[in-house]
Amino acid sequence: MAFFQMKKMILAWTFRKPVTTSYPFEPRKICPGSRGRLDVKISECIFCTICDKRCPTQALDVDKVNKKWRIDRLRCISCGYCVEVCPKKCLLLTGDHGIPTVTKEMETF
Amino acid sequence: MIDEQTIIDVMPETLVAETRKLCEQGYRLVQICATRLGEELQMDYSFDLNRKFVNFRFLLPKLGGRVPSITGVFFCAFTYENEISDLFGVQVEGNALDFKGNFYTTAMKHPFIQDAVPASVPAPAKPGVQ
Amino acid sequence: MGQRTIIPFGPQHPVLPEPIHIDLVVEDEKVIEAVPSIGFIHRGLERLVEKKDFVEFVYVAERICGICSFIHGQTYCQGIEEIMKLEIPSRAKYLRTIWGELSRIHSHLLWLGLMADAFGFESLFMHSWRVREQVLDLIEATTGGRVIFGSCKVGGARRDITPEQMTWLLKQLEVVEKEMHLIVDVFMNDSSVKHRLCGVGVISKADAISLGAVGPTLRASGVADDMRLLKYAAFGELDFEPISRTEGDSYGRCAVRCAELFQSVDLIRQAAAKIPAGEIAVKVTGTPSGEFFSRVEQPRGEVVYYIKGNGTKNLTRFRARTPTFANVPPLVKMLGGCELADVPVLVLTIDPCISCTER
Numbered sequence: 001m002a003f004f005q006m007k008k009m010i011l012a013w014t015f016r017k018p019v020t021t022s023y024p025f026e027p028r029k030i031c032p033g034s035r036g037r038l039d040v041k042i043s044e045c046i047f048c049t050i051c052d053k054r055c056p057t058q059a060l061d062v063d064k065v066n067k068k069w070r071i072d073r074l075r076c077i078s079c080g081y082c083v084e085v086c087p088k089k090c091l092l093l094t095g096d097h098g099i100p101t102v103t104k105e106m107e108t109f
Numbered sequence: 110m111i112d113e114q115t116i117i118d119v120m121p122e123t124l125v126a127e128t129r130k131l132c133e134q135g136y137r138l139v140q141i142c143a144t145r146l147g148e149e150l151q152m153d154y155s156f157d158l159n160r161k162f163v164n165f166r167f168l169l170p171k172l173g174g175r176v177p178s179i180t181g182v183f184f185c186a187f188t189y190e191n192e193i194s195d196l197f198g199v200q201v202e203g204n205a206l207d208f209k210g211n212f213y214t215t216a217m218k219h220p221f222i223q224d225a226v227p228a229s230v231p232a233p234a235k236p237g238v239q
Numbered sequence: 240m241g242q243r244t245i246i247p248f249g250p251q252h253p254v255l256p257e258p259i260h261i262d263l264v265v266e267d268e269k270v271i272e273a274v275p276s277i278g279f280i281h282r283g284l285e286r287l288v289e290k291k292d293f294v295e296f297v298y299v300a301e302r303i304c305g306i307c308s309f310i311h312g313q314t315y316c317q318g319i320e321e322i323m324k325l326e327i328p329s330r331a332k333y334l335r336t337i338w339g340e341l342s343r344i345h346s347h348l349l350w351l352g353l354m355a356d357a358f359g360f361e362s363l364f365m366h367s368w369r370v371r372e373q374v375l376d377l378i379e380a381t382t383g384g385r386v387i388f389g390s391c392k393v394g395g396a397r398r399d400i401t402p403e404q405m406t407w408l409l410k411q412l413e414v415v416e417k418e419m420h421l422i423v424d425v426f427m428n429d430s431s432v433k434h435r436l437c438g439v440g441v442i443s444k445a446d447a448i449s450l451g452a453v454g455p456t457l458r459a460s461g462v463a464d465d466m467r468l469l470k471y472a473a474f475g476e477l478d479f480e481p482i483s484r485t486e487g488d489s490y491g492r493c494a495v496r497c498a499e500l501f502q503s504v505d506l507i508r509q510a511a512a513k514i515p516a517g518e519i520a521v522k523v524t525g526t527p528s529g530e531f532f533s534r535v536e537q538p539r540g541e542v543v544y545y546i547k548g549n550g551t552k553n554l555t556r557f558r559a560r561t562p563t564f565a566n567v568p569p570l571v572k573m574l575g576g577c578e579l580a581d582v583p584v585l586v587l588t589i590d591p592c593i594s595c596t597e598r
Contacts, residue, residue, distance in 0.1 A: 005429035009421055010362060019369055031376060035383035056295045079298055079389050080397070093383070114380035114532055128537035139534075140450045140560040153545065155532060161467055162532065185451035187542050195278075206274070220283060 051082035141189035257593035273574035318533030336471025346538035454540020459491035466536035
């Protein structure tokens with residue numbers, strides 16, 4: 001049985017840089033391929049409303065008549081289902097995770 | 110098929126005796142679950158021994174169903190039996206640790222045998238659509 | 240004989256940020272009896288199948304729990320595939336195995352950290368979570384999510400791991416493995432840790448079986464039962480032997496989880512070496528009609544899904560029995576007769592996940 005088995009590790013880490021970052025000043029390094037905010041290339045969108053119908057959280061609202069594509073960012077779970085079903089492939093998930101918000105608003109494209 | 114699943118029909122009256130037989134062979138209780146099939150409840154008692162899966166099944170009426178408790182054989186059944194009595198309103202007779210309907214905090218009584226969401230609970234509106 | 244007092248433990252307690260309440264009947268410093276109550280946050284997710292399409296429901300299944308999220312999704316998909324008689328591509332099976340094992344590593348590291356926190360070893364807690372962060376990076380790079388993988392769907396997988404990513408993953412795993420050895424060494428050999436864990440909360444083999452314990456709680460009592468032996472996903476083609484200990488105490492449960500860390504690393508290496516090329520998903524047509532009890536080994540133990548479909552796109556019944564729910568009776572047994580100061584440690588040894596339990 002050893003007394004204070006961790007002493008080596010603790011000593012070693014005394015002389016290393018911290019692994020944490022000072023968050024708001026230094027943004028988090030995001031891995032490529034991370035599922036972040038949903039982005040739409042609105043010029044290519046044909047307003048077929050498939051993404052609206054398939055969205056598991058009803059975050060999307062696509063208006064066929066007025067050609068409006070709207071998203072509730074707070075409802076979107078970045079699952080990527082709409083990206084898969086989009087016939088025009090004009091939806092994509094960016095690596096960007098967005099900034100905090102204080103209001104519940106629909107974003108319109 | 111990933112594994113063989115044996116489903117055996119039993120009667121509620123013989124449930125405890127059948128369970129005791131399995132217990133003596135070294136089976137463990139996997140789960141107890143109720144399923145609503147229209148006006149009936151299907152009860153499933155699952156057991157496992159070295160990944161051999163055995164399931165007891167019987168039907169109960171939707172309202173006022175009564176089952177004997179198997180906590181005398183498997184004490185750990187008390188969680189499942191309280192669950193089915195809270196969510197499905199099945200009366201379990203002789204539960205060793207009976208919470209008397211207070212195992213789950215639910216907004217309504219026996220939510221899992223209700224037909225639909227009552228009118229007092231508004232359906233979530235589509236965002237931004239007024 | 241001292242006077243009996245009832246001390247409430249939870250629903251809010253510093254050791255566990257999740258609501259479980261236990262009434263402890265205490266005589267002096269000894270706990271005589273414990274009465275658990277759960278159900279503070281019961282969400283009734285099981286009935287959501289009546290509203291959600293069976294393909295979409297995998298997103299709900301994944302969100303039953305934030306730690307074993309991937310395996311919840313996998314269990315659900317396997318159940319549906321079994322009912323619909325879908326044969327998923329071999330590559331998808333291997334991908335599921337790799338992600339499942341990654342999630343096991345991250346869950347066990349999380350638990351080790353919480354355990355260290357419960358017996359008051361703050362620096363060990365932080366180092367466990369530092370290593371876990373590296374595993375989360377691997378998960379984020381391969382699936383796109385840190386804890387909600389979202390990479391499993393009915394009929395296969397939604398993402399593929401490229402050969403470059405696989406090489407990188409294996410290289411990173413080597414680093415992680417080295418760091419894990421350092422941490423596990425402290426858990427297994429440090430005198431102060433052993434002082435808190437050895438002989439605390441002993442569950443005998445017979446008790447573990449009759450109380451329906453699952454997962455590491457069962458295996459620490461000398462029963463080598465692991466649902467991965469059912470050979471779901473790619474486990475049939477990998478060399479795998481469940482880990483069990485005979486102590487049955489908190490130290491045994493800790494040791495089982497520590498050994499499983501390295502076992503998972505080994506399984507990922509084997510899977511990466513054997514993974515075949517090819518498709519990752521098959522097209523799903525039709526609707527499920529039939530029933531199946533889907534059983535999969537989660538980090539916390541065996542999870543059972545009962546899935547019943549009637550040929551429409553909504554399932555009739557979806558029932559999840561999560562490992563923590565099965566581990567509550569063993570916990571009650573452990574608490575009877577223990578010291579009051581050991582209660583937080585004992586509650587943590589079953590690796591409680593209340594959000595699983597309150598699905």
